[in-house]
Amino acid sequence: MRSATESKATAGADGARRRGRWFAAIVALLAGAGMWVGVAAAAGDAGWRAPARLEQTGLYSDFATRELASDVLPFTPQYPLWTDGAAKRRWIALPPGGWIDASDPDAWVFPVGTRIWKQFAFDRPVETRYMELTAAGWVFATYRWSADGGDAELAPERGLRALLESRPGVPYDLPGRYDCLACHESNVTPVLGFSALQLSPDRDPLAPHAAPPEPGSIDLALLIERGLLRNHPASWRTAPPRIEAASPRARAALGYLHGNCSSCHNDRGALTSVGLSLEVRLATGHAPSALTTAVGRTAALRPGGAIRERIVPGDPDASLLAERLGSRSALLQMPPLGTHAVDSEAHALIRDWIAHDLSGGAPAPRAEALAGIPPTHQPRTSEKEKTR
Ligand code: HEC
Ligand code: HEC
Numbered sequence: 416m417r418s419a420t421e422s423k424a425t426a427g428a429d430g431a432r433r434r435g436r437w438f439a440a441i442v443a444l445l446a447g448a449g450m451w452v453g454v455a456a457a458a459g460d461a462g463w464r465a466p467a468r469l470e471q472t473g474l475y476s477d478f479a480t481r482e483l484a485s486d487v488l489p490f491t492p493q494y495p496l497w498t499d500g501a502a503k504r505r506w507i508a509l510p511p512g513g514w515i516d517a518s519d520p521d522a523w524v525f526p527v528g529t530r531i532w533k534q535f536a537f538d539r540p541v542e543t544r545y546m547e548l549t550a551a552g553w554v555f556a557t558y559r560w561s562a563d564g565g566d567a568e569l570a571p572e573r574g575l576r577a578l579l580e581s582r583p584g585v586p587y588d589l590p591g592r593y594d595c596l597a598c599h600e601s602n603v604t605p606v607l608g609f610s611a612l613q614l615s616p617d618r619d620p621l622a623p624h625a626a627p628p629e630p631g632s633i634d635l636a637l638l639i640e641r642g643l644l645r646n647h648p649a650s651w652r653t654a655p656p657r658i659e660a661a662s663p664r665a666r667a668a669l670g671y672l673h674g675n676c677s678s679c680h681n682d683r684g685a686l687t688s689v690g691l692s693l694e695v696r697l698a699t700g701h702a703p704s705a706l707t708t709a710v711g712r713t714a715a716l717r718p719g720g721a722i723r724e725r726i727v728p729g730d731p732d733a734s735l736l737a738e739r740l741g742s743r744s745a746l747l748q749m750p751p752l753g754t755h756a757v758d759s760e761a762h763a764l765i766r767d768w769i770a771h772d773l774s775g776g777a778p779a780p781r782a783e784a785l786a787g788i789p790p791t792h793q794p795r796t797s798e799k800e801k802t803r
């Protein structure tokens with residue numbers, strides 16, 4: 416996927432000019448994708464006013480004792496997002512009589528009136544993020560907790576920079592609304608952690624930073640049992656979804672990439688043109704797409720001009736994906752927002768996976784798993800395999 420303009424840009428000797436063009440290419444890409452630039456058009460919250468205080472969103476029946484409202488259910492995704500080590504709790508409330516439609520097993524459709532909360536804490540609660548499905552679409556807001564924990568008020572729309580330190584010297588920001596949209600509006604569903612894979616009772620024991628479900632948590636089995644999920648594959652009752660992978664470590668690595676990267680890197684959303692999908696789709700006919708779009712694949716974009724492979728089996732040092740996951744430089748860091756500290760546990764996991772689980776070259780995916788994937792997204796035969 417190399418265009419003539421890109422080749423010209425990288426052939427130039429002037430590094431600064433090259434970097435300038437590199438930035439221009441990203442801006443053009445994002446503008447084309449409707450991401451960050453002009454993203455407001457996609458959002459449902461034009462004209463919506465977020466309640467001024469968390470208390471007014473209906474999370475608690477008694478704010479003073481923090482007793483949850485009776486329609487609020489805790490949930491705990493098995494592959495959580497890394498946010499510089501914040502401890503997280505999450506809750507959902509469906510409207511009375513409301514149920515979720517799983518006709519697309521990878522993009523559930525929620526009833527209007529659904530509300531979801533996610534609390535972030537460093538020793539004490541710091542913010543509670545809030546999503547609500549209104550008739551006009553999903554809306555996003557975050558509430559900042561006072562230092563004494565007595566109240567949580569609506570944070571400014573642009574967010575708050577360096578509100579505190581997540582660890583010595585590392586600032587913690589409250590995201591602005593456009594940050595919410597960058598992650599939550601770049602796939603076909605804005606709900607990222609309340610899904611069949613994330614709520615499967617068949618939980619991955621090696622998933623980085625996974626907290627055990629809190630008491631009273633709702634999971635996939637309970638959703639089905641209570642009739643809150645409909646039109647789902649019948650097999651979910653007896654064989655809850657799990658990532659089929661070559662080893663337990665590969666399962667955890669693919670799960671981490673799904674949980675932390677697939678909101679942007681998928682093949683149905685705003686960044687489809689990058690051609691990198693890290694999503695694990697449950698719909699039949701989808702192999703884990705990291706194996707088909709990252710392993711042995713040349714990167715679409717070239718910061719600094721070098722041609723790079725996204726993942727080189729057996730060689731984490733040469734793999735751009737591991738490098739970007741382990742970087743917090745403005746040009747390279749992945750994810751590009753929402754964190755200032757490298758997730759070193761996950762970085763080590765991804766490096767080990769590349770070094771040990773892919774070392775024979777990209778595993779040959781089963782033929783039926785590749786059905787429906789366009790040939791351009793199927794893995795190339797590696798040099799090793801060709802000469803065998
Ligand atoms: C860096 C990407 C990113 C940013 C920025 C971000 N989120 Fe999320 N959010 C996620 C991911 C991934 C999940 C699911 C995994 C988890 O909960 O750990 C999630 C989960 C949530 C949830 C629970 C429902 C769900 O989708 O699973 C809420 C509510 C939420 N985010 C609200 C917000 C709001 C409001 C903002 C902005 C103020 C925001 N988020 C910013 C990535 C992001
Ligand atoms: C908020 C959206 C977002 C999230 C979340 C995100 N990325 Fe990215 N990623 C981008 C954008 C935009 C680009 C293209 C611009 C660039 O290369 O910086 C990109 C580019 C990349 C590339 C280079 C692709 C190529 O072919 O040139 C890699 C590798 C990558 N991301 C890995 C990751 C990994 C690993 C994660 C999760 C740990 C992640 N990204 C999370 C937005 C995101």
